Amino acid sequence: MQNQTLTELRRLEKQLYAYGYAQALMSCDEATAAPPCSEAGRAEAAEVLSRAAFDLLVNDDTAALLRRAAAEAGDDARMAAEARELQRRYDEIARIPAEEYAAFTRLVQQAVPAWGRAKRGGGFAGFAPCLEQIVAARRRQAACFAPDRDPYEVLLDRYERGLTIADCDAFFDRLRQTILPLLEEIRRRGKPVRTDFLDQDWPLDAQRRLARAVMEIWGLDPDHCVLAESEHPFTEGLWRGDVRITTHYMPRDMVSSLYSVAHEGGHALYELNVDPACDYTVLAGGATMALHESQSRLFENLVGRSRAFLRHLWPVLTDLFPAQLAGVSQEEFYRAVNRAEAGLIRTDADELTYSLHIMVRYELEKELIRGSLAVADLPAAWNAKYKEYLGLDVPDDARGVLQDIHWACGDLGYFPSYALGSAYAAQAWDDLDRQFGPGVLDGQLAAGNLAPLKAALRDRLWQYGAAREPAELVRSLCGGSFDPAHYTDYLRRKYTDLYEL
């Protein structure tokens, strides 16, 4: 007979799963299928359901159940992990006074549309009061949670368990020291990359077929994973057996959708391959955002943008786009999709400059939370950093400090995960390459055979879901302690070769 506490725990987890499922489906539907003016009724429903989920989690019975579960878990590592994960979620809410929590929810609900209006032309001043309140609230919340720690580190830890400011600083320092000189060198003496053919008409029907081809090569089971279209690509795992990915087709840019599908496909593979024993528990799905991003980046960049894989994809591409790719060589295509170019918009950034965008946000949000930067001074600080790191003048806040929704949602401390994910991916790749032996992985990619790579990633990471601590999973994925040198070496190697430096 199953332990009574475990039965109760699983019952709570399944209930939380159901509310999470409904909320995820609502947001997925909103982005892919809902009529444009359907917001009001969705918001009413979402408020009721999120309140019900809150009430399920935060109450004395749950608190007592979690204490019992932690005490009784003993050798049952999975049960211990479930109790720990639930306790984290409980603490994240319950340690904040209920009034404060409710006020914060309302604040974010106002901040998102305020941010939207500001971005659409209203200007930063219309969003600044909301952001000031969000920063202050997050600082207070961090103090409730861990009064003795740097409040920004408490926030980092919310998204990436165990991540410290010292880690982050060291990581970004190293990136800065690698990327900035590399970019400068490319500007000074890089061999020009041909990009003229990128901007032309790419028939949408052929783009759709390309997306399906990539999903097939990734081995995404169409019985459990479907592709839809949305303004911004995303992955939503409703449960292990139902993962939705989206892309956005652009008539004059096929690279965008190609690599969106490759990226979201990486997220989906992770979600689809968690041990079924985690179904309907808090251990289902990926462990942290950086680990998730490591998989999407790995499939987007280390696989999808590699010469080896593009050798496999080339016949597919030239078959789907015979006119568009006439007179373009495989090597030219490889260089074009990998070109490094400083730009204003994070989501359009290439592999090399992407981390600079993250670094700007990391440095600014750290200062905001610590109080050394006032919200009113944020746009100027933003623009200065874009000048310093990317050499660009920011023409307006819509293409500057207002471009991302994250801060309006209250997500401060979230951005570093994006860059960490890329670094985990590069290190994992080095270790896999070593494990497979010289040239083996490349040979598999060139043959379109991703099965051995996927099996290795399943072994190292996917299967565990959130059943192990993130730090342990990072070690398991990377084959050792995290070392950003793998990532910076990879970038240096790749771009030195590509630009013939």
Add this chain to the structure above:
Amino acid sequence: MQNQTLTELRRLEKQLYAYGYAQALMSCDEATAAPPCSEAGRAEAAEVLSRAAFDLLVNDDTAALLRRAAAEAGDDARMAAEARELQRRYDEIARIPAEEYAAFTRLVQQAVPAWGRAKRGGGFAGFAPCLEQIVAARRRQAACFAPDRDPYEVLLDRYERGLTIADCDAFFDRLRQTILPLLEEIRRRGKPVRTDFLDQDWPLDAQRRLARAVMEIWGLDPDHCVLAESEHPFTEGLWRGDVRITTHYMPRDMVSSLYSVAHEGGHALYELNVDPACDYTVLAGGATMALHESQSRLFENLVGRSRAFLRHLWPVLTDLFPAQLAGVSQEEFYRAVNRAEAGLIRTDADELTYSLHIMVRYELEKELIRGSLAVADLPAAWNAKYKEYLGLDVPDDARGVLQDIHWACGDLGYFPSYALGSAYAAQAWDDLDRQFGPGVLDGQLAAGNLAPLKAALRDRLWQYGAAREPAELVRSLCGGSFDPAHYTDYLRRKYTDLYEL
């Protein structure tokens, strides 16, 4: 200040709305967007949410609240209606012993897949035990609800408040007396209708544009109503500002999707035009299934299949399908989409024979519930009635007694609504025609101007949602007491003319 009881009532209604929204979205998503093997996780989530909605409704606090609300409503007709509607929902569940209710839910969950297997080739015998239990359970439930009434009438009343067996018998008698001789006459001496051009390639893209054209003529606001594709067409109103309709495009049949969109568009107009004061209450959406069907049938048949409207649509049709309709006259098209032909499948039936399919089901389910027909004898009884009414031999149960899912879902007493809806529509049409004056309505249809018709239907029916009793709404819609003669006269007139009898 708002009455405290009303505040509590509305709070409960909004909660029930939220759970209903989530469940409706899940079923809509399943039919339109979800991957094929995503069922298990959806079922787990649905079970939790439906249990939570059940617990919200069925408890002593709600019982007391409903008593208070009924007592305090006074002159507030809307509050009284809300209390009444909630009380109906409460009674429907609470009068049945909890054990029985739970067992029935489980039974239906097993019956639906059993029915699917039987239909796919397993044969009726595999489904019969489930159906026997369903019939017995529905009989017991009817007895819990109203021990003194005919159990089948209790079930009829569940779907169509106030509908009696006497009403139904008289209604179907009249249909039988009209339709059977008419069909016989068509067979004997009807002028043949040309249908050769229906079965050809109808490009899907043009079919999609036709669907959009119909939605535009119906005046379905694209901000609040979108069209998707699903195996079986349906309408799902998530709330007044978000109504989804679907269709199914067939490469060699354009009539099917054209009239699916016309039909579902009628349902959608009803849902979209309920008074916003009913939002998030139990009064939102259509009042009964027959009233809903009256609107879909009205737009599908009385508008969509009329000569007047087809005069308006003809240029659109010939523009979209120039090759397919070359050599076809407008009158030939009109006759082809209105041809009467006995067939085996209800959902494929034309306007004239449709009610015969319903009549078969009505007569059989009445006998099943009363106990005068054993489940084991059902297939033979079914086949005999198809021979008698439609003159057809049923080749197998998949195209016979197993064709519909309704009984497997426990829906006995539901079918008559389909036929009643058509009859309400015909009567309403006669009254509107009289009100508008001779030829006016036809002139508007021929001009593609549906605004006056829609305004009248909004006045008579749509705006009320479920805020008035169904019987009152039927009178309001029809401009008087229900009289099926309008429907039978309409059928006789239309088919005498069409087949030049």
